[in-house]
Amino acid sequence: MLKIANLSKSFGTHKVIKNVSLTVGSEIRVVLGLNGCGKSTMLKIVAGILASDNGKILIDKRDVTALPPEDRHVGYVPQQASLFKHLSVRENIRYCLRNGRGAEADIDQLVEMLKIENVLDKKPEALSGGFQSRVSLARTLASQPHVMLMDEPLSDLDLAIKEKLIPEFRKVLKKLGIPVLYVTHDLSEAQLLGDRFSCMIEGVLSDADSAEKAFGLIRESISDYDLHGPAQHQLRN
Numbered sequence: 095m096l097k098i099a100n101l102s103k104s105f106g107t108h109k110v111i112k113n114v115s116l117t118v119g120s121e122i123r124v125v126l127g128l129n130g131c132g133k134s135t136m137l138k139i140v141a142g143i144l145a146s147d148n149g150k151i152l153i154d155k156r157d158v159t160a161l162p163p164e165d166r167h168v169g170y171v172p173q174q175a176s177l178f179k180h181l182s183v184r185e186n187i188r189y190c191l192r193n194g195r196g197a198e199a200d201i202d203q204l205v206e207m208l209k210i211e212n213v214l215d216k217k218p219e220a221l222s223g224g225f226q227s228r229v230s231l232a233r234t235l236a237s238q239p240h241v242m243l244m245d246e247p248l249s250d251l252d253l254a255i256k257e258k259l260i261p262e263f264r265k266v267l268k269k270l271g272i273p274v275l276y277v278t279h280d281l282s283e284a285q286l287l288g289d290r291f292s293c294m295i296e297g298v299l300s301d302a303d304s305a306e307k308a309f310g311l312i313r314e315s316i317s318d319y320d321l322h323g324p325a326q327h328q329l330r331n
């Protein structure tokens with residue numbers, strides 16, 4: 095279980111994460127939010143890449159707030175694909191074994207589940223975006239994380255590819271049964287993938303009963319100012 099309690103983060107005077115609390119059990123929790131609302135910042139804090147100003151993070155009841163990323167047992171798929179260009183797909187996935195994490199047999203199973211048997215000897219740049227996403231997920235899962243954090247890993251893909259990939263990813267993640275925290279601004283992605291939903295609006299996280307309701311709250315939060323800019327806004331008042 096992942097538990098986030100009262101997390102806050104500012105960059106200078108800009109409050110980006112505002113007292114965020116969230117519990118994710120063995121489920122896929124999708125957080126919907128507009129560009130710049132703080133999604134990546136929240137995930138980076140949970141992954142241990144950024145320090146928060148306040149709050150606590152617990153993974154399986156262990157307080158990991160002060161631990162470095164490698165001691166948190168967290169799998170993190172960042173917003174920008176980060177496969178090693180000079181390594182083959184196989185070497186990318188087996189990379190975690192160097193640090194004593196993961197098991198060869200599990201890797202074989204992941205390769206099969208994510209249907210990447212035929213690209214194992216290729217370099218990442220020879221792969222389509224969809225296959226790079228499959229490999230990124232396989233590589234992250236290979237280290238046997240206790241929690242998965244996924245930052246819009248499919249945002250660069252065509253809708254038709256996403257529609258095929260997301261149910262497959264969902265099947266793999268559900269089989270592993272670990273908490274997944276997945277952030278996106280895309281309603282269709284949320285609908286296809288999530289078990290439970292939240293929305294983030296300017297650093298404030300709220301639960302919603304469905305992806306549509308989370309999206310509705312975001313839509314309501316968009317003011318005339320956001321849509322028309324300051325000049326139009328002044329004209330209207």
Ligand SMILES: Nc1ncnc2c1ncn2[C@@H]1O[C@H](COP(=O)(O)OP(=O)(O)OP(=O)(O)O)[C@@H](O)[C@H]1O
Pocket residue numbers: 105110127128129130131132133134135136173279
């Ligand atoms: N290192 C940083 N220093 C200063 N400001 C930052 C830093 N990182 C993020 N921010 C600011 O914090 C806010 C939230 O950024 P964040 O990347 O978390 O948003 P996001 O929801 O992931 O957006 P997107 O959907 O575009 O990826 C933005 O205004 C951003 O400019």
Ligand SMILES: [Mg+2]
Pocket residue numbers: 133134135173245
């Ligand atoms: Mg982001």
